[in-house]
Amino acid sequence: MIEVSGVRHRLGEREVLRGIDLTLAEHRVGVIGANGSGKSTLARTFNGLITPDAGDVRVDGLSVRDDVRSVRRRVGFMFSEASAQILMPTVAEDIALSLRDHGLTADEVSARVEATLSAYGLEGYGDHPAQLLSGGQKQMLAFAAVLVREPQVLVCDEPSTLLDLHNQLRLRRTLAGLDQQVVLLTHHLDLLDDFDRVVVIDDGQVVHDGVPGESVAFYHDLMEARVS
Numbered sequence: 001m002i003e004v005s006g007v008r009h010r011l012g013e014r015e016v017l018r019g020i021d022l023t024l025a026e027h028r029v030g031v032i033g034a035n036g037s038g039k040s041t042l043a044r045t046f047n048g049l050i051t052p053d054a055g056d057v058r059v060d061g062l063s064v065r066d067d068v069r070s071v072r073r074r075v076g077f078m079f080s081e082a083s084a085q086i087l088m089p090t091v092a093e094d095i096a097l098s099l100r101d102h103g104l105t106a107d108e109v110s111a112r113v114e115a116t117l118s119a120y121g122l123e124g125y126g127d128h129p130a131q132l133l134s135g136g137q138k139q140m141l142a143f144a145a146v147l148v149r150e151p152q153v154l155v156c157d158e159p160s161t162l163l164d165l166h167n168q169l170r171l172r173r174t175l176a177g178l179d180q181q182v183v184l185l186t187h188h189l190d191l192l193d194d195f196d197r198v199v200v201i202d203d204g205q206v207v208h209d210g211v212p213g214e215s216v217a218f219y220h221d222l223m224e225a226r227v228s
């Protein structure tokens with residue numbers, strides 16, 4: 001469970017988060033909103049990548065102010081820019097890096113890496129230079145490297161921008177099958193059809209919070225009003 005209370009945060013001249021209170025207890029929660037509305041900034045407070053200027057964020061009761069290391073272990077974070085998340089020269093090494101603190105033998109790590117490669121459409125790419133993967137393959141690698149750690153909560157910031165239809169379907173199916181809580185920030189609104197809850201952020205505040213159909217309709221109306 002993620003509890004956000006009275007969160008405010010300034011970046012440069014601008015107050016990007018302007019008083020956010022949210023308790024996210026549902027299994028799958030979407031966060032939507034216009035470009036620059038503050039979604040990524042909010043999501044980065046969920047694992048202490050950003051410590052808010054005011055207010056607090058707690059994950060399963062642990063505060064990002066006091067227990068940021070424990071929070072980071074619980075919350076897997078997938079960035080929209082997958083390249084930034086790839087740390088090792090080859091695909092297999094990058095996944096193996098995620099398993100380094102798991103007390104596994106070298107053979108067990110190899111077996112987990114192979115299974116992960118095939119689960120995420122990267123079979124046969126183990127020795128491939130990770131930075132030479134296509135953009136969509138990098139996103140799948142970043143996704144695999146986060147999930148192989150089995151975090152209790154998964155926060156994904158626009159994970160599907162570069163994915164082809166096959167990988168979008170794979171992502172949707174994977175998200176649907178995860179036991180852990182998923183918080184998904186996306187402009188691909190159809191990915192949220194079967195989510196439990198969708199929060200709409202605008203100008204650093206929660207402007208709507210409800211079931212996907214309602215929230216997406218609200219967001220459409222908000223954007224329509226802005227265009228006309």
Ligand SMILES: Nc1ncnc2c1ncn2[C@@H]1O[C@H](COP(=O)(O)OP(=O)(O)OP(=O)(O)O)[C@@H](O)[C@H]1O
Pocket residue numbers: 011012013016033034035036037038039040041042
């Ligand atoms: N390091 C920074 N310094 C100053 N302003 C920043 C910084 N990072 C982000 N911002 C600004 O904060 C605002 C919110 O950005 P944020 O990335 O949270 O929005 P978003 O809702 O995730 O947008 P998008 O849908 O485009 O990804 C934007 O106006 C952005 O320009």
